[in-house]
Amino acid sequence: MIASKRSDLKKTDWEIDFYSRPIIDENGKKRWELLITSTNNFKDKKTFKWEKICPASSVNSIWLKDAFDEAIDEAYSQGWDKPSVIRCWRSSMKTMIKRAADQIGIELISSRRTYSLLEWLIERERSFYPQQKGYTGVNLAPPSNPITNQAIPLPEEVRGESWSFASLSLNTLREADEWEIEFSNLIPIKDSINENISIPGIRLFSPKRSLALAAWLGGLEPAKLLIEGTQIILEAGQADRWLVTDVEEEAKKVIENNFQNTKLYADGLQFISVQKSPEENSLDGFWMLKDIEEY
Structure with a gap:
């Protein structure tokens, strides 16, 4: 070497x-x-x-x-x-x-x-x-096994005082590398995605612990968000499943529909952000996520 x-x-x-x-x-x-x-x-x-x-x-x-x-x-x-x-x-x-x-x-x-x-x-x-010669037609190594671990509440260090569902235009998201963010992880956006698609995500708020919460969340290696029943689940790490929050039935339908639309038409893009309050413009944490079908 x-x-x-x-x-x-x-x-x-x-x-x-x-x-x-x-x-x-x-x-x-x-x-x-x-x-x-x-x-x-x-x-x-x-x-x-x-x-x-x-x-x-x-x-x-x-x-x-x-x-x-x-x-x-x-x-x-x-x-x-x-x-x-x-x-x-x-x-x-x-x-x-x-x-x-x-x-x-x-x-x-x-x-x-x-x-x-x-x-x-x-x-x-x-x-x-x-x-390739010798191809069996049998998927000997699937991209992943279904994650079946029961979702557990987020660690106390990563729980915000409140949260909200949100969406960002694709044009706004393309400028994410220009934002001032303390902790972040951004992923490429494909040119083929329809510019009219809005990307869904959730915002976590914590007036006093926002920065610490963002640091902890980054350490969890967040991968994707999904709806199960009336719960928002964050899949992270290698096999972790974290319960972010419970939602009302009507809200659940809206969020689920948004996640499904981006999975079909926007490469599965999602996001999760951390900030002090809904009025605060600066972000302490921002992660782009992706829901890939073969996960």
Whole structure:
């Protein structure tokens, strides 16, 4: 692995998946594959992607560590720095990936905020793997297993004194990188989305604890919002499900309809924000989320 000293290298986190694919190799074994993609910048469309097939007999942290070294060298040659963080959503591979990442000084975060990776994997499952020799037609490695954990109330540190449902125009959201926000995580907006679509989300308010609440919320790795019954649920981390609030039946119908519309017509975009009050213009926290069907 080459030690980076250049100051012009692009810095970003990585998203990875190391798992078997719906392909049987010439030895009758499932094909294992490592996929790495950089976390897309809000407006910079340049992405680092890297893939490597792993022999079924070499699925271990030693092979994975060596593959990470190769990927870092390749990234460096393309103008990308070594990441300080990698995200992985597949719980069954967490231990092996962490062991390999620890050896090269990279922090592993278990998170479903791996939107770039999941979209790439979905694309490969639809158009790449079916063209490969040995393709089984059986999805040996689905993008995820349904999350069935019961939702529990948000930690006290992340509960606002009040909340409201909100929506932002796409044009407004495109300017999010120009806002003054203490804690945030923005994701790219595709050019193909209809500009007339409004993006739904929720706002959490806390006059005295807004900044601390935002810091805690960021640590939860928020992934997407959904409606279950008359409850708003926040899915976060690798498998966490947090109860944000209960809503009245009429409000539930409106929110559910908004979430469904953006899922169909706006790439599943959502948001969650933290601020001191509804009248306050500045934000202490703002996260763009995405509801991907295959989650």
